[in-house]
Amino acid sequence: MDTMEMMKSMDMGEMTMDMDAMQECMQSLNACAMAAAMCAGSDMMHGPEMATCCAMCSNMVEMAQATMHMMMRPAGMNMDVMSAMMTACMTMGKACAAECRAHADMDEMCRYCAMACDDMVMKCEAMMASMSA
Numbered sequence: 001m002d003t004m005e006m007m008k009s010m011d012m013g014e015m016t017m018d019m020d021a022m023q024e025c026m027q028s029l030n031a032c033a034m035a036a037a038m039c040a041g042s043d044m045m046h047g048p049e050m051a052t053c054c055a056m057c058s059n060m061v062e063m064a065q066a067t068m069h070m071m072m073r074p075a076g077m078n079m080d081v082m083s084a085m086m087t088a089c090m091t092m093g094k095a096c097a098a099e100c101r102a103h104a105d106m107d108e109m110c111r112y113c114a115m116a117c118d119d120m121v122m123k124c125e126a127m128m129a130s131m132s133a
Helices: 003-008 019-044 048-071 079-101 108-130
Strands: none
Touching: 019 048, 019 079, 019 108, 048 079, 048 108, 079 108
16 A cells, blocks of 8 residues: 555645645655755765755754654644644755755755745645635
8 A cells, every 4th residue: 555545535624635645755755865865964074065955954854854754644644733843844845945045056956946945835835826715
């Protein structure tokens, strides 16, 4: 049984959403968390001048994982809370992407992380557009 089959079998509580958009969003959140974790690790090897990027990427990992974990418990979702969480995650994603783009010529991991953050923001926007109570 795959994850989406499991999600479709769960009680969605008060919310309805496009399950395909939800799956794409969760996959993008996971990819973003992985790219940000790798970027943070790479940043540490470049010295103190990359401290801000490393911290931003580390925070992005936490935000993406927390958002994804909330989405895995649909019966406990509250529209206002989920919207606020996704908005915060997208805001963090935009900030992380901007920081990583500033270093993309120095570290290829930064380029990958910026692309993953941009994709996550796009997929979260699509997910939010499909949500209704």
